[in-house]
Amino acid sequence: MTTVFGVPLPAILGQLMLGLVNGSFYALLSLGLAVIFGLLGVVNFAHGAFYMLGAFAAYVGLESLGINYWWALLLAPLAVGLFGILIERLLLRHLYQVDPVYGLLLTFGIALIAEGVMRSQFGASGKSYPVPPLLQGGLNLGFMVLPVYRAWVIVASIAVCAVTWFLIERTRLGARLRAATENAKLVQAFGINVPVLVMCTYGAGVALAALAGVLAAPVVQVSPLMGSSLVIVVFAVVVIGGMGSIIGAIVSGLVLGLIEGLTKVIYPEASNVVVFVIMAIVLIWRPAGLFGKEQ
């Protein structure tokens, strides 16, 4: 059997694939974070909590309302996104004029509230969500077996990232959004309703996090704390990619997932910290991040 670093090749490929699945979640989450940061200047600490709420929305939908996976993929991001819009309208809006760290602190508080409420309702233990019938089983590629669901997660995430990138970089709506990021006052003077744009952007970013949560539900345990450590990794991913950079968020999300998977094969003890170590190195070498612009 072929081995690399003394590890059989299929094991490495398996870990790389798992890494790519994680990388897909990182990409979806850091994309939303980057879009929100770009327009609102808010680092959304509640992003992990919205990811968790998305997964729970799918779980509760299936358990008590009989909503299947495919509908959950549509409805959970919609519901959580609306919840996000509510938070933006009621709370976040009041902080645009003050130091951006207050936005970080507010969303941290919201994350604590969301996690606490879910924990008191569902307990701390993880719930399992079944893989939808259409995506069960595996594809035998000859050198390894590829579980269909994982392949779907990777393809779906990359597709969603690509569509989001296209919307922001290549459409009129995206152009307005980018213009508002540069100079909100001027764009408002041109007759574009910036507050509504901001509200929808926050909702969309939150919906992306919830979508990641639904995609993740069948491969991870659905638990109230599933987002709290993930969000820190995603922060590091965004810092590495360069804050506010859309393409940076997507690429570094996927690549860092792969690197993390590779580390699990070579030196498993370091797999939890490798992203943070890379972040430190990137910061020393390029303080603005790989795709970020020096200010």
Add this chain to the structure above:
Amino acid sequence: MRAQVAVYVVLAALALIAPFLGLYPVFLMKLLCFAMFACAFNLLLGFTKMLSFGHAAYFGAAAYVTGWLVTAQGWNTLEGILGGVAVSMLLGLVIGAIAVRRQGIYFAMITLALAQVVFFICLQAEFTGGENGLQGIPRGSLLGFIKLGSDRTMYYFVLTVFVAVYALIVRIVHSPFGQVLKAIRANEPRAVSLGYKVDRYKLMAFVLSASLSGLAGSLKALVLGFATLSDVSQGNSGEVILMTLLGGSGTFLGPVIGANVVVTLQEYLSDLVGAWVSVIIGAIFVVCVLLFRRGFVGEVLRRFERRGG
């Protein structure tokens, strides 16, 4: 000024007689340790306007190191404390050197991410006892003859250290060094243009804050006799922010009051409401950020100034 002296006299008297008022001494010591932690944190947030989101790393690392030194290595209490503080100082130097390269929210995110590295090291290393943490850390004695096993003796020891740290922080803030920190807080580019090596001042403040947080962590490990993962966790980093913000960042007494409120709430609520504690903490965060960003003491001071002016 006279009011200020009166407040301090009353507080000092209260602190001295507290163990005789029927309050549980271990709880009082826990309050003092977290108040010290919040004061150390405030040196950074309040007086230099740097929001570190990973201060639990220094608090927790020192708690573990002190616990390990006095339990497994047989060091005496004072050596154990110094060892713990030295480790947080070193951690502060390394993490600070990376983090001070960026400002504002970037700084917050970087300190958070690097603190997570410390968390995982504590989770995986042998000497920390993994998920169980370190248990049964002995308090030992001071200079060989003051036995700290008695809660009352330990209380006065912790109180002495707390007062010393508090005085040191007041002294630092009023020193020329502290004035430069305040200048950086007010307008960083201007401080740069005046010729100050701003990054060095910020790193110095960071290392000081990390070391004093470590001292608080070491004492906490000795007081309670254990060091666990929750000491180094993200939750603890969040709580110290809340304590400082709630009491009033940039004021001397604010963090002390904030720490007392938060620790007391946790102590009494965790039995009553269980998982809802984090909901309540989160709600206080939201209210604090939206409605009184100056904190208790900050608001009171503002009223006084208005009346005076």
